[in-house]
Amino acid sequence: MHTHTHTLNLGILAHVDAGKTSLTERLLHTVGVIDEIGSVDDGSTQTDSLALERRRGITIKSAVVSFAIDDVTVNLIDTPGHPDFIAEVERVLSVLDGAVLVLSAVEGVQAQTRVLMRTLRRLGIPTLIFVNKIDRAGARYADLLESISRRLTPAIVPMGEVRELGTRDARFTPYTGPAPRLLELLAEHDDGLLAAYVDDKATVSRERLHRELAAQTGRCLVHPVFLGSAITGAGISELVKGIRELLPSATGDTDGPVSGTVFKVERGPAGEKVAYARMFSGTLHTRDRLPFRDGEEGKVTAISVFDRGSAARTTSVTAGRIGKLWGLGDIRIGDTIGVPRNGPAEHHFSPPTLETVVVPARTADKGALHLALTQLAEQDPLINLRQDEIRQETSLSLYGEVQKEVIQATLADEFGIDVTFRETTTICVERPVGTGAAVEFNGKDPNPFLATVGLRVDPAPVGSGVEFRLEAELGSMPYAFFKAVEDTVRETLGQGIHGWQVTDCTVTMTHSGYSPRQSHAHQRFDKSMSSTGADFRGLTPLVLMDALRQAGTQVHEPMHRFRLEAPTDTLGAVLPVLAKLRAAPQTTRTRGTASVLEGRIPAARVHELEQQLPGMTRGEGELESAFDHYAPVARGMLPERARTDHNPLDRKEYLLNVTRRVAG
Structure with a gap:
């Protein structure tokens, strides 16, 4: 090398x-x-x-x-x-x-x-x-x-x-x-240059100016x-x-701890995953075990490095370079490998705020479609799938309407599947309003499961996600059962009282209990009398939804902040349309013949505004918008989302679907 x-x-x-x-x-x-x-x-x-x-x-x-x-x-x-x-x-x-x-x-x-x-x-x-x-x-x-x-x-x-x-x-x-005015511009950030500029412009050599231009370009000045x-x-x-x-070259300590970011994942000819990683520090060798994401690990089986024109197989990749890595089966785009960078905080992408149902043109393609979408989703965490087992449908989260075309074309070209989409809807979230708690005991009616689960739901600060805590004694039952409860809690919160993902809450496990393995003399152990993970996975949604119902939830819709620039004489046409779309301009500035409005608009209305803008502004209007926050939806307009689970809100229906446990 x-x-x-x-x-x-x-x-x-x-x-x-x-x-x-x-x-x-x-x-x-x-x-x-x-x-x-x-x-x-x-x-x-x-x-x-x-x-x-x-x-x-x-x-x-x-x-x-x-x-x-x-x-x-x-x-x-x-x-x-x-x-x-x-x-x-x-x-x-x-x-x-x-x-x-x-x-x-x-x-x-x-x-x-x-x-x-x-x-x-x-x-x-x-x-x-x-x-x-x-x-x-x-x-x-x-x-x-x-x-x-x-x-x-x-x-x-x-x-x-x-x-x-x-x-x-x-x-x-x-x-x-x-370049004209170069010296003045650079002198704003360099006192030495400023002094030379004030004294005598001719004393500043071309080389020095060029060096300083490169330095200030490198500092984004x-x-x-x-x-x-x-x-x-x-x-x-x-x-x-x-x-x-x-432009400045890559820097990074090749002897430091291994740290890099995966910015692309693709599949090789044999279906194997290949990760593109930019190394910020350290040196990564083949056969190294690599921590990534939440404590997961993978072993790098092969590396190629880009060098002077092409990617060549090699045994290591060093800080500053880009490597293609093989062998990391669970890796996703955006994962940090090795130790996280202590540079600027890792970027949290705003969530997709739209969703649509993908419908295959041929019913026979349902299975293939799900497989294809799963592959696309694993290469890109920005594609979120929801599988609705009951209606046998797959919905997809989106950032914007063009993404539909791209996914449609990708499915046709790479997988040979023709699809259409239903209309796009907005993705809301639910947040608990108060505190709620529920418990069901092992062996006590009406609990058909061999498990005790008690849960309390509390609201948590906005943006904190879901935290799971234990108040029950860890030694009171096998760890696998606690893990089953936690995993099920996270999964169940995908659909709250109104069907939306529940976020910004703390769920605490307050009670736990199980039936140890029972065996009769001269017989194998009796499964019908011993708790299994399935008991905890079956019971948890019922207890959690009872607690959540007690706590109450509020549906929040995604709001974008927008910045709209348009000729001032068109505002008379623009403002009523903004009002109709429930957009709230918060500031208006006029610069010459143009005005700039900034404010908030429901994500659901952005596309309509984009479509109407050219007509209202003689094609001169410009709109920028980005997700900003979730705001409570007014009571009268509560959007519900169809459930794709066994509906733990309806105990009878749920138990019919879940307890196919054969007694004895």
Whole structure:
């Protein structure tokens, strides 16, 4: 391995149609990875392995392409650009050393561009800006730079000028001397430069300015701007030079404790799981046992590392690099391997707030559909499945409507299954309002199970999830029975009084008891008189639901915070629609001819607002929205969700379904 090379894990991010895939192709061509340039329209691009992406021209799942620029190995990590995949984007961002944010010279700054830039800045990722499509009619330059500094970040450094803008001959000419205003901008963060600037501008050498530009880019204080065209290749070699000289290489202590993050999981040709992990510290060897997630363990059976262009089998992967790992059967995207990073807090993705039922076109595909969705879900924790045994249906959680199309196409292309979706509904949660307790004793009517279970439910702070505690004596029965109760509690809380997931509560086990193994003389032990895990799994839902009913629950619906920018003269049309959609603007600012409204809107209404916005705002309205919190639903509109369990709320129905225990 070339230990002297630096590694740069790079992401290219863009609004869905700014030309990210074409730019990726062009970069790979410029550095010699691919011989000919595919076109998204012909569907022959390199990084888009999914047939769907070739059709839609949008990139969804992250893949890695590696190449060398001089002594730097660049791992280009492909990131999705569509807002429905913002969670996917954030997951990939946590493993980057630097990014290139792509804009179109024609469309300019779009709502999604701003979401991406804000996320990059929040996560502290050094970012270059590349303005693509300078060869297209309608391409802008001066007013676009002004718009970038006003709407994305004021700290931009244009690295050159554009000649023949908006024609096939458009080209990017880098400044021969320092960029205009560069010294002033850098001096804001560097007192030495400031002194030199005040005394005599001429004393600051070009080298020093370039060094300081790289340092401040690396600290996310400034963002160099390059312009060009992925189609004609204009400005690309300057961008490559900028990536090499201005973005910081990966750092990490190769002798430290092993720590990494899994940002992609795929299945190999034989169905085996392959995890892509970015190493932040330490050195991981084949045959190492690795802790991940909640104390689970796996043994790494093989490793490949990206180096100068391709992934090569090797025996270890070191800090700063990306490895493909085999052998971790239970690994999921987002898992930390080894010790968690003590950097910025791990990102909690906002929950999906929509759900839909997936219906196979052919009834015969039901089993295959469930299997296919299970595989997709295990590669991506953002896909949540609920299997309804009673109606034989599978529902799927979603972040947005486009995700449906993607899943639909993936099922058709990869699994040959055609599906449709029912209408999308909102996913609510239930929170306990008060405290409730219940207990049923072993051998006392009406309890048909050989088990004693007592549970108390208490409300807990918002965001705390579900905590299970024991007040019962641990030694009072085998540990496996306590575990059966805890697992069943967690499972049962998937559906509360109104059918929604119950969260933010503490469940305490107050009573426990069991019947030890009974054996008669000269006979095997009598199963009908000895407690089994099934007794505890059968009884727990009844006790828990009694306690929950006593505590009472409140249904909460997901609310998004939104930011809407529109021409001020259209507010007369926009405000009544917001009111109709139960959106509450909290602040309104006017900037020139545009107004910005920020506020809250029920997740269920975001899609409608997106659809109506262009018509109300002459196509100039821009909406950004993201999950913010859950708010109590007004009494009169309590949404119920159909149950997919044996309904422990109805004791008779439940026992009919559950106690198929044959006596004797």
